[in-house]
Amino acid sequence: MRRRGLTRQQLIIRRLLIITGCILAVFVILAATVKIMTLAGKNRLAKSANTEGPTIKSDEAPASDWQEGWISYKGKKYEYNTGIRTFLILGIDNAHQGGDPKYDELTKGGQSDGIFLVILDPDERNVKILAVNRDTEVDVVMVGIGEDGHDVIARSQITNQHGFGGGKEYSCELTRDAVSRLLYDIPVHGYVSINYKAIPFINDSIGGVTLTIPEGMEDLEAINPEWTAGTTLTLNGEEAYDFVHIRDTEVFESQRKRLARQKLYLKSFIKQLKEKTSSDIMLPVNIYNGMKDELVSDLSVDEIGYMTTEYLNYSFNEDDIYTMEGETVVKDDGFEYFYPDEEALRDLIIKLFYKEVG
Numbered sequence: 001m002r003r004r005g006l007t008r009q010q011l012i013i014r015r016l017l018i019i020t021g022c023i024l025a026v027f028v029i030l031a032a033t034v035k036i037m038t039l040a041g042k043n044r045l046a047k048s049a050n051t052e053g054p055t056i057k058s059d060e061a062p063a064s065d066w067q068e069g070w071i072s073y074k075g076k077k078y079e080y081n082t083g084i085r086t087f088l089i090l091g092i093d094n095a096h097q098g099g100d101p102k103y104d105e106l107t108k109g110g111q112s113d114g115i116f117l118v119i120l121d122p123d124e125r126n127v128k129i130l131a132v133n134r135d136t137e138v139d140v141v142m143v144g145i146g147e148d149g150h151d152v153i154a155r156s157q158i159t160n161q162h163g164f165g166g167g168k169e170y171s172c173e174l175t176r177d178a179v180s181r182l183l184y185d186i187p188v189h190g191y192v193s194i195n196y197k198a199i200p201f202i203n204d205s206i207g208g209v210t211l212t213i214p215e216g217m218e219d220l221e222a223i224n225p226e227w228t229a230g231t232t233l234t235l236n237g238e239e240a241y242d243f244v245h246i247r248d249t250e251v252f253e254s255q256r257k258r259l260a261r262q263k264l265y266l267k268s269f270i271k272q273l274k275e276k277t278s279s280d281i282m283l284p285v286n287i288y289n290g291m292k293d294e295l296v297s298d299l300s301v302d303e304i305g306y307m308t309t310e311y312l313n314y315s316f317n318e319d320d321i322y323t324m325e326g327e328t329v330v331k332d333d334g335f336e337y338f339y340p341d342e343e344a345l346r347d348l349i350i351k352l353f354y355k356e357v358g
Helices: 008-048 101-106 158-163 169-182 196-205 218-222 238-245 254-279 283-290 301-311 342-353
Strands: 070-073 076-080 085-093 111-121 126-131 137-142 152-157 190-195 209-212 232-235 295-297 321-323 326-330 336-340 354-356
Touching: 085 169, 085 196, 085 238, 111 158, 111 169, 126 254, 126 342, 137 158, 137 169, 137 336, 152 158, 158 169, 169 190, 169 295, 190 196, 196 238, 196 283, 209 254, 218 254, 232 238, 238 254, 254 283, 254 321, 283 301, 336 342, 342 354
Parallel strands: 085 190, 126 321
Antiparallel strands: 070 076, 076 354, 085 111, 111 126, 137 152, 190 295, 209 232, 326 336
């Protein structure tokens, strides 16, 4: 007895079931891949994390009930927040050469014109950013600059540290260590350096950055006459590069004015990046992969994936970008040097990285 074939309706239903099953299988595989990637990233970050605290000293002698790791500061007891993770973001400019050929060859790594320490606090579930003035005077390791080819340590602007070391991982490590020393040996758990040439790509990856220009940024009108106070605009492509990078070096403290612009840009960029990532969890990974030629980092793709899922819901507001108080001085060489106010810097370190005991 012959079996009757399936009806047209039954064939359609079966095909729909097969297609639905395949789609579900793809989603399961993707979900499993993301889960595995984030777990691997979490484990990798945990193994590499340095939880030793800064070297800030106590104001007074320890009491009898004192515990290791505590410090006394302005009449209160604090302990370092070991759960905090810090990541150094560097904006690199390679357009500062043209002097002595030998010196240019040793400093071809480019200056770190943007220096930002991203601070992730799991207790408060928030993101803070400490912007470091690129003109801050520190000990710079001048690799191979000695007559015998040895390294020389000299006082210079912190921006110059990245130039030494070839411009890749070693340059980033030298800058990471310089930033850590400046901030009382704060642990830095990872770094990302991005050439300024990548800014248009990053900016446009989230559909451009919309912001409103506040009062006090009149220097922007020299870049674009339409960028006046009160104007709301969406930066696209090279406009974003101009906004965060261009400055008039003939104007005193033009770096501070540019840093204010960079803060404004970052506030809007981070907010919009979070909004876009909430609907596309792979966006940060795709941005990371899309600018590899202009990027150097000790973070892997799985670490980026873990950080995206872990920190996506952390809060961030316009008051969460900090700068150091201090004084800018023009020295005999004609360059500006920034000197942090030490007490204000200690106050800031306590605020960002410590928890009050009791």
